[in-house]
Amino acid sequence: MTTPRPARPAPLGPEGLREVLAAVLGDLVFPARRWQVLTAGDLYGVDTTTRGLLALLPERHYSSLAEIAAVITAVLAGRPVEAVGQASRPPMPPVAPRRGPVPAARRQVVRTPGRTPVRRPVPSTPVA
Secondary structure, X not given: OOOOOOOXXXXXXXHHHHHHHHHHOOOOOOOEEHHHHHHHHHHHOOOHHHHHXXXXXXXXXXXXXXXXXXXXXXXXXXXXXXXOOOOOOOOOOOOOOOOXXXXXXXXXXXXXXXXXXEEEEOOOOOOO
């Protein structure tokens, strides 16, 4: 015996779209790129309608679920999406100082009798 299929849902409004996306993309970590949004939807197992909506997203960083919903709403309404919640670039992790030649200002001249001076770098950490 087969179970009856549920009635087809009415077209989603902005609030309904946010609810569906919250269920589908609940585990997504922001900021996220387009491919990460699509992958999260595929891993959740979205229906073809929601997958089609996610495929409308342009390639860029998305800072929140609300921004994704606003961009999809703008695309469906035919509005330009460039100004809709454009996220800035995600914060870059702190970078360690570059190892390499020591700048001339930090060099120390070691004088040895009978030899030409030798320039050696000054240690930046205390030496025991």
